[in-house]
Amino acid sequence: MGRFIWKGSLLLIVGILLLGISYANAQDKIKIGFFAPITGPAAADGMSAKNAVELALKEVNEAGGVRGKKIELIIYDDRLNPQEAVAIANKLIEKDKVIGVVSGSYSGPTRVTAPIFQKAQIPMVAGYAVHPDVTWDPKERRPNDFCFRNGFLGEIEGAAAAEFAVKHLNAKRISLIFMDNDFGRAISSGFAERAEKLGATILTKQMYKFPGEKDFRPYLTRIKEGNPDLIFAAGYYNEAASIVRQAKELGIKAQILGEEGFDSPKFLEIAGPSAEGVIIATNLDRDDPRPIVQNFLANYKKMYHEDADMVGASSYDAFMILIQAIEKAGTDPKAIQKALLETKDYNGLTGKISRFVQGEVVKPVQIQIVKGGKFRRLAVVDNPEVITPPVKK
Amino acid sequence: MLIQQLANGIAIGSVYSLISLGLTMVYGILRILHISHAGIYTLGAYVGWFSFRLVGNFWLSLFIGMIGASFSGYLVERFLYTPILHMPRIAPLIVSIGLFIAMEEAFRIIAGPHTLAYNARIGIGDLSIGSFHLTETQILILIVTFIILIFLWTFLTKTRIGLAMRACAQDAEITSSFGVNVRAIIAFNFLIGSAMAGAAGVLIGVYDNQVWPTMGSIPAYKALAIVVLGGLGNIPGTVLAALIVGLAETFFIGVLAIPFPRDAVAFIAMIIVLMFKPYGLLGKA
Numbered sequence: 001m002g003r004f005i006w007k008g009s010l011l012l013i014v015g016i017l018l019l020g021i022s023y024a025n026a027q028d029k030i031k032i033g034f035f036a037p038i039t040g041p042a043a044a045d046g047m048s049a050k051n052a053v054e055l056a057l058k059e060v061n062e063a064g065g066v067r068g069k070k071i072e073l074i075i076y077d078d079r080l081n082p083q084e085a086v087a088i089a090n091k092l093i094e095k096d097k098v099i100g101v102v103s104g105s106y107s108g109p110t111r112v113t114a115p116i117f118q119k120a121q122i123p124m125v126a127g128y129a130v131h132p133d134v135t136w137d138p139k140e141r142r143p144n145d146f147c148f149r150n151g152f153l154g155e156i157e158g159a160a161a162a163e164f165a166v167k168h169l170n171a172k173r174i175s176l177i178f179m180d181n182d183f184g185r186a187i188s189s190g191f192a193e194r195a196e197k198l199g200a201t202i203l204t205k206q207m208y209k210f211p212g213e214k215d216f217r218p219y220l221t222r223i224k225e226g227n228p229d230l231i232f233a234a235g236y237y238n239e240a241a242s243i244v245r246q247a248k249e250l251g252i253k254a255q256i257l258g259e260e261g262f263d264s265p266k267f268l269e270i271a272g273p274s275a276e277g278v279i280i281a282t283n284l285d286r287d288d289p290r291p292i293v294q295n296f297l298a299n300y301k302k303m304y305h306e307d308a309d310m311v312g313a314s315s316y317d318a319f320m321i322l323i324q325a326i327e328k329a330g331t332d333p334k335a336i337q338k339a340l341l342e343t344k345d346y347n348g349l350t351g352k353i354s355r356f357v358q359g360e361v362v363k364p365v366q367i368q369i370v371k372g373g374k375f376r377r378l379a380v381v382d383n384p385e386v387i388t389p390p391v392k393k
Numbered sequence: 394m395l396i397q398q399l400a401n402g403i404a405i406g407s408v409y410s411l412i413s414l415g416l417t418m419v420y421g422i423l424r425i426l427h428i429s430h431a432g433i434y435t436l437g438a439y440v441g442w443f444s445f446r447l448v449g450n451f452w453l454s455l456f457i458g459m460i461g462a463s464f465s466g467y468l469v470e471r472f473l474y475t476p477i478l479h480m481p482r483i484a485p486l487i488v489s490i491g492l493f494i495a496m497e498e499a500f501r502i503i504a505g506p507h508t509l510a511y512n513a514r515i516g517i518g519d520l521s522i523g524s525f526h527l528t529e530t531q532i533l534i535l536i537v538t539f540i541i542l543i544f545l546w547t548f549l550t551k552t553r554i555g556l557a558m559r560a561c562a563q564d565a566e567i568t569s570s571f572g573v574n575v576r577a578i579i580a581f582n583f584l585i586g587s588a589m590a591g592a593a594g595v596l597i598g599v600y601d602n603q604v605w606p607t608m609g610s611i612p613a614y615k616a617l618a619i620v621v622l623g624g625l626g627n628i629p630g631t632v633l634a635a636l637i638v639g640l641a642e643t644f645f646i647g648v649l650a651i652p653f654p655r656d657a658v659a660f661i662a663m664i665i666v667l668m669f670k671p672y673g674l675l676g677k678a
Contacts, residue, residue, distance in 0.1 A: 041607075043506035180652075206646075209654040212611055214601040217401040218647030224524075225394045238508050238603060245602055249528040250397075251521070270510040270602055 029072040030065070030331055032322065033092035035085060035113075036104030036315070038077035041211060044237070044266050045311045049104025049127060050075060051304050052312030055296075056319045066326050074098060078109040085109030089116040098122065099333050100322045104315040107131035107182050118144040123337045125322045127315035128260070128283065130154040131182045135359030136392060143358040143392070146337050150318040150350065150361055151283055153389055154186025157259055160365035160381040161187075161232060161281035162194035165257055168379060169279075171195075171230035175203045175223040175254075177243065178234035179210035187234050187259050194386065195232075203228050213239065216246050223247075228254050236261040241270035248274040255279065263310035268373055275370045279378060283350045284313040285366040287377035292349050307374075310350075317348045360389035396525055398647045399640070404531040406639020407538035408600070410632045411593035412612050413619040414545070415466070415586025421562035421626030422582050424482060428489040429469060430590055431609035431616065432496035437462035437591025438598040438608060439500060442509055451513040451599070455537070458595040459588040466587020467580055475576075493613060500606035508605040511598045530600045537596060541589060542632065548585075549628070558582060562626060611656055618659040622666055624676020634674055638662055 034053055037046035057073045065071055074096045076088040085105065092098050093116070101117060103110040103126040110129035115137060117124040126134050128151035135147050152160075165171040174195055178184035184207070192202050203226040206219045220243070223231060231254050233243045240262040247256060260282040268275050286297060296316060300308035322336070324346065329335035346353040351363040364382035368375040381387065412434055419427040441458025445451060473492060477484050517536075520527040549555035560568040561578045569575045593612075598604045619638055623630030638659045645651050645658055666674060 039506060041506075204650070206650065207652045208646075209656070212654075212656060214597075214603065215401075215405055215655075217404075218398060218643040221394055221397045221401060222647045222650060224397075238605075241510075242601060242603070249519070249526075249530070251526045266507065270508060272510065272512055272602075 028069050030069050030326065031072050031074060031096055031098045032319070033074050033076070033088075033096060033098040033101040034104060034319075035076040035078045035088050035092075035101075035109065037080035037106065037109070038075075040079040040081070042080045042106060042236070044264060045106075045309075046077070046080075046104065048264070048309050048312040049315035052296075052300065052308065052316040053102060053104060053319045055300055055303055056316045056323075059299075060320075060323055066323055067330065069331075071323070078105050080106060080109060082108050082112045085113050086116065089113035093117070093120045093122055099331050100124070100326065100336055102315065102319045102322060103127060103129055103134075104311075104318070105129060107134070110134050114144050114147045118146045121146055121337070122333050123148070123322065123325070123340055125150060125318040125340070127151060127318040128311055130157070130186060132186070141393075145341070145359065146333075148321070148340050148356055148359045148361075150321060150348070150353075151260070151314050152365060152387075153190075153360060154183055155190030155193075156360075156387060156389060157281050157283075157365055158187040158190025158192075158234075159194035159386050161257055161259060161367075162191045162198065162200075163381050163383060163386050164279075164281065164367050164379060165191075165230050165232065166195055166198040166200045169230060169255060169257075171228075171255070171257075172200050173203055173226070173228045174200050174230045174232060175226060175228040176205045176232050176234075177216070177219055177223065178205075178207055178232075179213075179236075179239060180207045181210050183261070184210065184234045188232065191232050191234075208235075208239070210235070210239065214242055216243050217250060220247050220250050220252060223254075224250060224252050230255045230257055232257050234259050234261065237264040237267040238270065241267050241275070244271045244278055245274045257281070260310050263368070263375065265307050265309060268370065268375075275373070278370045280368050280370075280375070281381070282310045282366050282368055282375075284308075284310040285351070285368070285377050285380070286375055288351075290347070292347065296349050313350050317350045321346065321348065321353075357389050357391060362388055394524070395648065398643050400525075400527055400531055401647065402640035402643030403636060404534045404600070404639070405643065406636040407534050408593050408596055409612075409616065409619055409639050410635030411538060411541065411589045411596070413616040413623070413631045413635050414628065415583075415590045416616050417620045417623065417626055417628060417631040418558075418562075418582050418586045420620065421628075422558070422565065422579055423474065423478070423485075425474060425485045426489065426617065428486070428613055428617075429492040429496060430466075430586070431613035432493045433462050433466050433469070433587045434590040434594040434612055435500060435606070435609040436465055436496065436594070437587075438594030438604045439504060440591070441595035442511055442598055442604045445511065445513055451515050454513070455592065455595045459591040462591025462594065463584045463588035466583040466590070469587075470580060470583040475579075493609070497606055497609065504606065506606065508603045511602050511604060513599050515599070530596075534596050534600060537592060541592060545585070545589075545628070554578070554581060615656060615659045618663045622659070622663045622673055624673030627673065627675045627677075630673055630675030634662075637674075 036049040078085040101124040178188040258280040263282045325339035329339035367379040369378040437458045440461030444457040445454035623634035
């Protein structure tokens, strides 16, 4: 009988120990959710975002994790499909029970998930989605105060591009060509408003169908007729490459100014030599001497054998912003949100973030130029009048 | 600038005609809506792109692209359509749509989801007269389309096989009773039509400098509208309709500056023409 009790209690102890270990294992990891369009029409951007965030994850975990715990990243592919994104958001909250989320996706999938995370009070940081409704609830007319954005609002980036075009390139006669989606409309309206305020004339505004348009010659022929000194073009890398290439073919000499959609190695590859001299407003300065930037560029290249782009850098930043908030506040989602709200002068990969205004980032816009088949620094737009997001009511 | 837009419109219209011709020829002889024709067009672009990477000569890659498309068109006819020809016409249509979707996915899996740049050096050079500017790729499209159309016209009107093909399009059973091997004629139709689709794929690959898995999805329905517009099965009508659609799209965008999705133009043209001419531009009742 005695032996039986002895054996039984031994078993019990082992059992408790095992339970304890598995419990500790589950508790030892901090779960963060991530979604991006890893397949589908935006696969190049989705892969960039995923690669960059996985690089960030590796760096954080190799340095010992956060508050002594490793980070577990739960990755989903939204295929650029908003319905898919809604399902992913619910899964992340209910099944995976994450304490924070990083969006490596476009506006479409990101904006539909924002109200879901807001309701569940799980903080989300969006890497580069531009739509205003990511951080703002248009129905309730109040900010989604659990959602933050590391990239620029479309209007702000457009205004910064206009600031540079008119003040530094002395553009007076400008033609606009942009895609018919949230991003294209927002960025070109921001551009047009600022450019006209600074005294430039907008000759033509042409909108093209997205996705699907490949032949921009009819648009460009019309632009050529007006003889502008600058063309502001908005589109993602495929359209951007077509516009730039076909403009050169048609003998258009006007300076082409683009935006962060151009910022991809794919743009340089498809546009080829016609990309030389194209200027873009974007969210990554490759010639920034700060070690965080140079290390990222070098490590990314080493790990994935291709150059990093804006999308990757912005997603990396979004992840790291969330990590630093967890470092500061612990693993309670509400405390993390509070820490994010209090972000001040954060030294990010895509620039120094002075603060968040209603979830919108305040930081300088980078102006880059294509030289020798690579994006290089040309200027930085930091006029507070341009880069401070408007406070909504 | 009007003349520049004219060149833009004729160039894109020429490519449309190359895609649509195969479709109209297949319809003429088999009465099948050959949706996967657009998949063969994409295949031609990929084969062209791949062979350009291997051999580095654009003209050779155009030729290989056409051969690849031609052969795959034959395979589709031999192993997909022929076995089910006795079924109602809805069966080959469903097969065709299914094959098209499968092909798009296959391109994505094999060649990756990314857009590939053709970056071909053709070596014709641009043509500039004053402010009018014909780009190298536009000249290329005009030359290739012209040669193919001349070849097709000569083939259909001057050769015995061409005569047999036209006879089959009118009435396959009677033609067969005259001792013509209808199966062989159908195969010939697919070989020629698919080669033209392959040429269109390579030309668009160079014109846009992009080859991507879903490049056939818009031509799949646009070519259908063009074929109906021209009069189902009517070859000169199809060429005319393709040029009209290409020009109309270009003028809507570039001259009238109507912010209007280009891909709707073909259908609007189709609806308008069908209201007045129910059998299409050159179609006969």
